[in-house]
Amino acid sequence: MDAFTAVRGPRIPTAIALRGVANLPRTDDCAIGVRRTLERGEEVFADGDPCSCFYKVVSGTVRTVKLLADGRRQIDDFHLAGDVFGLEGGAVHRFTAEAVSDVVLVAYRRNRFSDLVKGDPVFGDQLMSSTLKSLDRAHEHLVVLGRKTALERMASFLLDLARRMARGDRVALPMQRSDIADHLGLTIETVSRTLTQMVRDGLIRLAEAGRTVILTNKSALQHLGS
Amino acid sequence: MDAFTAVRGPRIPTAIALRGVANLPRTDDCAIGVRRTLERGEEVFADGDPCSCFYKVVSGTVRTVKLLADGRRQIDDFHLAGDVFGLEGGAVHRFTAEAVSDVVLVAYRRNRFSDLVKGDPVFGDQLMSSTLKSLDRAHEHLVVLGRKTALERMASFLLDLARRMARGDRVALPMQRSDIADHLGLTIETVSRTLTQMVRDGLIRLAEAGRTVILTNKSALQHLGS
DNA sequence: CGTGTAATTGAGTCCATTCAAAGCTTGTGG
């Protein structure tokens, strides 16, 4: 079975496709990449939708979500500006993608992978590199979910966010407690209690109604996050 | 940054490389793929080793492992005959790979991805497809570790193994309880108790000193595994 | 200033863990 044959679109001039999102023409020209804006809570695609596009985040935050039959939820990952998501092997998406905040995306039509790479070898390298990065993040998160305590999970999460989006030691959380809980395999109560304990222990400070975290003792956090 | 430049080997005739493992010449000719046999417990590569090769399993089972500083262990995945593992984005491996049973592998030298694909587009598709399959498996496992109970974890695990390696409804477990525990984020005691409970409930039977599981009520297991 | 949503805090419970011991298997040497 082939990864990129399920949906065939028009041939994409791939040289332009993924590299310079900032330089993309602001049109609906599907051949290059469709700019798409969503409001907080809107769905990018749903579990089971035909897998015709993948996406790159221009601004905002997206969550990729899996739901169990009884409503339990697991958030695989949060995707920030520059991240690629929605690239999958099968013919349909295996998870749902939703806007955590207001979001701007660029959608790329999926195609036979070898064709894309033939058109632009660098593009192929980048696509593979981006997929391998996702895989690495997923593997890292398996350790968090499989073997870490609530405190350690939160420390890992905050450090990861800080590395990716911090200005100084301030992290403005784009998501709410329930998202963090469903990402870390905890409940919102435990998330809240853990943050409170971190404040008590001088690891962090909270600001802006708890939506900004200031890392006041990064080395202690790193020791916790392993 | 490019995924496949860290180690440059001689140009690989990729058309032969990944497709027909069974047809590979049994030589040490590194340009095609080195056959490698390991005994149970031996290391394929270690966390931090330079990432010069990736591997395809010919026979046996391999585990990929992450260790925390205090000895806690997470087994990302088990790799069975036909599976590819060890392909990573960075210059060094981020986990350890060990033989769960006696194992035969073929090692492929990593190379610039676009070069590989240029040599053989089908090979590129397969490599990407294999990576996306790993990513899908990792995401599926995140749900297991983040949101499922011990019973559900074990059900998911047994069904996955059955799908991949069962003869009829018999699954000969290649790994021991501690491996299962470290894969499912449980302790060996909980793994054992869960299996005992499944036997009591008529979901499975155990044979050959508990190293073979017979799925006697697959639909009930599927209901548990969601 | 009220209203609804999100976040925090508290009390009690439970599932999986830890600690402990016994039972099986397998391999080795007498």
Add this chain to the structure above:
DNA sequence: CCACAAGCTTTGAATGGACTCAATTACACG
């Protein structure tokens, strides 16, 4: 062939960390 050792697995009892249920507080928005 049996005895013994070493490792793996199972079982039991008690503990504990995160959960559930419940109530309160804080905040955003009309």
